[in-house]
Amino acid sequence: MGVDPDGRIWHIVIGAVIGGVVNLGVKAFQGKINSWGDGFAAFGIGAAGGALTAATGGAIAASAGLSVSTVAGGVVAGASGAAFGSPVQGIGNAMYFGDAYGGGQFLTDVIAGGLLGGVAGGVAGWLKNIKNVRNGGQPGDIWGFKAGVKRNIITFNYPEPIGAWGRDGQPLKEFAGHKFGGMEYLDEGVRSTPQPFAGAARGGVDAIEDLIKLNGGRNSVTIETATQKIRYDLAGKPHGGVPTPHKQVYIKNFVNGIQKSVSRVSKAAFPMTEQDLELVRRFLNGQ
Amino acid sequence: MKVNSKKIELFKDLSQFDLDNVYYDFHNDFDCIKIVFEGTFILLLFRKIIEGYIISFKFDNVILVSFEFENFNKIKNLTIDNIYRGRFEKDRQLIEFSSDGKSYFYLEFVEGIRMELWCDYIVIEKTEV
Numbered sequence: 001m002g003v004d005p006d007g008r009i010w011h012i013v014i015g016a017v018i019g020g021v022v023n024l025g026v027k028a029f030q031g032k033i034n035s036w037g038d039g040f041a042a043f044g045i046g047a048a049g050g051a052l053t054a055a056t057g058g059a060i061a062a063s064a065g066l067s068v069s070t071v072a073g074g075v076v077a078g079a080s081g082a083a084f085g086s087p088v089q090g091i092g093n094a095m096y097f098g099d100a101y102g103g104g105q106f107l108t109d110v111i112a113g114g115l116l117g118g119v120a121g122g123v124a125g126w127l128k129n130i131k132n133v134r135n136g137g138q139p140g141d142i143w144g145f146k147a148g149v150k151r152n153i154i155t156f157n158y159p160e161p162i163g164a165w166g167r168d169g170q171p172l173k174e175f176a177g178h179k180f181g182g183m184e185y186l187d188e189g190v191r192s193t194p195q196p197f198a199g200a201a202r203g204g205v206d207a208i209e210d211l212i213k214l215n216g217g218r219n220s221v222t223i224e225t226a227t228q229k230i231r232y233d234l235a236g237k238p239h240g241g242v243p244t245p246h247k248q249v250y251i252k253n254f255v256n257g258i259q260k261s262v263s264r265v266s267k268a269a270f271p272m273t274e275q276d277l278e279l280v281r282r283f284l285n286g287q
Numbered sequence: 288m289k290v291n292s293k294k295i296e297l298f299k300d301l302s303q304f305d306l307d308n309v310y311y312d313f314h315n316d317f318d319c320i321k322i323v324f325e326g327t328f329i330l331l332l333f334r335k336i337i338e339g340y341i342i343s344f345k346f347d348n349v350i351l352v353s354f355e356f357e358n359f360n361k362i363k364n365l366t367i368d369n370i371y372r373g374r375f376e377k378d379r380q381l382i383e384f385s386s387d388g389k390s391y392f393y394l395e396f397v398e399g400i401r402m403e404l405w406c407d408y409i410v411i412e413k414t415e416v
Contacts, residue, residue: 219315237364255374256379259374264395
């Protein structure tokens with residue numbers, strides 16, 4: 001039995017099923033299905049056209065460097081897929097059912113494919129961004145978001161999105177349906193949403209001491225990404241009334257793709273969670 | 288210890304660093320007890336919370352570019368958040384060093400004080416009290 005570990009043919013299978021069902025439905029509506037044979041023929045013709053549309057459209061968009069979850073990628077995939085699938089289905093229906101098929105119908109199919117592909121690509125891209133944000137990425141994740149003006153967004157999820165910042169480092173009031181009150185909201189949100197580190201009651205002091213030992217006796221661990229750094233203070237003085245262990249998040253500010261400076265996302269220090277401690281432990285262990 | 292500011296690694300956080308094989312964490316273990324801007328230098332004095340000794344952090348031949356100070360009513364002790372050599376933006380271009388060889392530094396405190404300055408040297412000294 002063949003396997004498709006990368007899922008590279010599923011869109012073709014789905015295209016075939018949709019093409020088959022739609023063509024069968026149209027022929028049934030037109031009153032041209034009078035036997036099981038007519039039904040199988042209608043389904044088969046539609047399936048062949050649908051499979052070819054799905055197989056060629058996505059590949060052509062990808063070869064042009066476009067993602068099908070964008071409007072442009074959807075237009076290219078839809079139109080080019082229809083250019084291949086339409087003749088198969090049109091000629092098939094013409095041969096079996098006696099339908100008319102010519103250049104006009106071909107052009108209509110290509111234009112309709114492009115329009116539908118564009119709408120579907122735009123919607124898919126939008127849903128993908130919503131899903132990414134709602135599923136809570138990691139601090140520092142960058143989601144490309146297209147809403148009239150293309151911009152890069154940094155979302156901070158803790159565990160739900162509590163803030164989003166544009167590439168210029170400025171907090172956004174709204175992103176992908178989430179409304180943020182800027183820094184003030186972040187301060188309030190952080191205090192209420194995370195589960196703070198359990199502390200001494202659950203052997204927390206020993207855990208912190210172990211981490212400091214693992215860190216060569218230093219109180220602080222900084223983990224950096226390309227766009228962000230997070231400083232985890234395991235011990236030491238409270239910051240803004242938040243005792244250690246706590247963390248502070250900084251973003252790196254860029255001009256023309258070159259780093260200029262570093263600034264704090266919020267004036268607040270955030271209490272470290274059990275997950276944060278585990279992350280620091282894994283970082284110090286080089287995992 | 289006197290360090291030519293040009294030799295300081297870009298974006299290296301000077302609020303936590305090694306000096307003469309001793310690790311100093313100004314962010315967690317020290318209070319900033321004094322800031323002086325006089326003539327051509329800016330001096331920061333940090334006092335270790337437990338032992339009480341003082342480390343002075345002096346920026347020499349300074350040109351102060353910006354200074355922000357807020358939250359007056361909330362400030363009891365100052366905590367340094369970040370000291371690093373960064374880049375300066377001029378006409379949408381970033382530069383590391385001025386025409387007269389100074390480097391650009393960013394200083395930020397947890398309580399909201401921010402400074403940006405050009406300087407030639409940093410002098411760091413420990414004073415036992």
